[in-house]
Amino acid sequence: MKPIKFLSLLLHFSLVLFHATVAHEPPPSGTSIIFATLGRLDYAFDIFTLPTGDPPSKTNELQITDGQQNPPPLNLIYVTERGGSSNIFYDAVYVDTPRSARSRSALEIPTRVQVPLLNGKGGLSMKDKPTVSGDYLVYVSTHEDPGEPRTSWAAVYATELTTGFTRRLTPHGIADFSPAVSPSGVYTAVASYGEKGWSGEVEELSTDIYIFLTCDGTNRVKVVEHGGWPNWVDESTLYFHRRSVEDNWISVYKATLPSQGPISIESVIVERVTPPGLHAFTPATSPELFDLAKNEFIQLTRLVSPQTHHLNPFISPDSARVGYHRCRGATSDKKSTHLLLENVKSPLPDISLFRIDGSFPSFAPAGDRIAYVDFPGLYVVNRDGSNRKQVFTGMAFSTAWNPARKGIVYTSAGPTFASESTEVDIISINVDDDLGQINSFKKLTSNGENNAFPAVSPDGKWVVFRSGRSGHKNLYIMDALEGEKGGLYRLTEGPWSDTMSNWSPDGEWIAFASDRESPGSGSFELFLIHPNGTGLRKLVQSGSAGRANHPCFSPDGNSIVFTSDYGGISAEPISNPHHYQPYGEIFTVKLDGSDLKRLTHNSYEDGTPAWGPTYIKPKDVEWPGYGPQCSFEECYWLNKMPVLGHGAAPWDPTRPQCGSASP
DSSP: OOHHHHHHHHHHHHHHHHTTOOOOOOOSSOEEEEEEETTGGGOOEEEEEEESSSOOOGGGOEEOTTOSOOOSSEEEEEEEOGGGSOEEEEEEEOOSSOGGGOOEEEEEOHHHHHHHHTTTSOOOOOEEEEEEETTEEEEEEOOSOOSSTTOOOOEEEEEETTTOOEEEOSOTTOOEEEEEEOTTSSEEEEEEOGGGOOOSOOSSOOOEEEEEETTTSOSOEEEESSOEEEEEEETTEEEEEEEOTTTOOEEEEEEEOOSSSOOOTTTOEEEEOSOTTSOOOSOOOOTTTOOTTTOOOOOOGGGTOTTSOOEEEEEOTTSSEEEEEEEOOOOTTOOOOOEEEEEEOOSSTTEEEEEESSEEEEEOTTSSEEEEEOSSOEEEEETTSOSOEEEEOSOEEEEEEOSSSTTEEEEEESOSSOOTTSBOEEEEEETTOTTOOTTOEEEOOSSOBSOEEEEEOTTSSEEEEEEOTTSSOEEEEEETTTEEEEEEEEOOOSSSOEEEEEEOTTSSOEEEEEOTTSTTSSOBEEEEEOTTSOOOEEEEOOOTTOBEEEEEEOTTSSEEEEEESTTOOOSOGGGSSOOSOTTOEEEEEETTSOOOEEOOOSSSOEEEEEEESSOOOSSOEEOTTOOOOOOOOOOGGGGSOOOOOTTOOOOOTTSOOTTOOOO
16 A cells, blocks of 8 residues: 555544544542563563665664654554553654655554444453555454453454454454465465464464455465464465474474465475574565575674564565564663553553552552562562662562551562472561661561461451461461461361462452362462351352462452453464463452453563552653663573484574585
């Protein structure tokens, strides 16, 4: 599509929906939920591009998104998380004016597209892999609940940009990922489980490749078994990645569709493209750039910044440029900031939602301060980011404030994800100690057998926690001041794990996560029990082999926030930085198990939520005095080198490749 026509479509669509947009004032009263996404606030990605025809260099690498320089005629569709939610943007660069007057326009599509898409229900969802084909935007969205636990909400949609009319292309009950539209726009290819559904895997997904008609999703057919991240090079050729069954390396493969006759996995020819000895994934393809005849790798980004990761490449329609995202680094205008709290758009108007730069957060009783851990160390900070101080330097996890004793914080001191006999103890810390001493704490448990996840009764007299002292992780209650010495009794008993407890504001209930229905399986549901051991009942059924963890009561005691894989997985994990559990999302539910609501939509691991008593204005909170940074961890499982076989040796870029000239 020509840039001017496409831009006019967007402007028309914006005007159609402008008058339907209503500004909502913050509620006079409300509450806030904070949660952790390990490492997420250290991401600072932008999109960059290099020309394919010139030798790569730092001088010809251009930053497209939020950059100071812009390349020649360029129209870009991409996903961004600016503004607290996943959105699709269209960037236009005008080159028919002098460079000094050149401007950049960023038009946000989904706030206009998603309003009719969700019939005015808010439009919050994860978006992924957008493509413009003719007058249509094709993309992944997670706005429709399939109604089954542990079932992905990810589906492919096509929205007509002139009207906002949206059609679901993925069959109901099916999840599709990573759509790619063929050059003609006739077909769309996706990675999908089909009807078999998600098994809980979080590494290379066991998806297959399907194609269907872009216009309405019909004529859906499986063309490749075991593959992900499809990309078209022409109307009959697809590239994709898969893990090789012969040598276990993730490689790029080519699928050639038949020119005549029915298309099926039997009629499609599949060939391996990249050799064993290295992982190759998320391919981008072009008839001019990718030359199979030479059978060699052309290094681009390594020559520009060899110590930087460059992810998820894509190629311009004319094959003149390759794009990718990477850490942006510090900017000369000093606009980059590091956040304590990142505002995430909330679907509930009386609850503000934030991602914290830390883990296991908890609110002080007044809601003015937050305790959190940073692996290692425990910190306390004002909710505006001021007066941050470290109060414990050791390894700790889980935090809880005493509602009746000002400044007393409880935590678990010791390693995480450990066995029942591992030395972990509950300690209390006076964070307002006039002496200001770090590591001044009181040890409340004595046996060191994985005592963890403390939660305090509303009168401040008792602490419920989990302990492995019996050989199994069960719940116990002890005196909040003196610990075990002041009184201890067992709350639950059995050959399973009861953990992650939280006490209701009225003192009537204790919520906790347990695998008691399938001990040792890793499947956790949420349960409620009275502090005297009566009234045990299940609150949330997480589905077969599912997980529902880290419950926390609302300030009024009527609801619980928790993290769960109820929504399945939303994107291929290999396309993201590392997350141990990239299915974790934040949900709320009422105490009778009704009114389940999904609050977050992304492809990360959201967890350890806390519910505060006051409404924090929904805007980012910056760290005072902390400069910008960008860091992330690559998928751990990509570093597990397969056992070499069939003569495969690790790939060495300094050695001649097949078809290259001899030295």
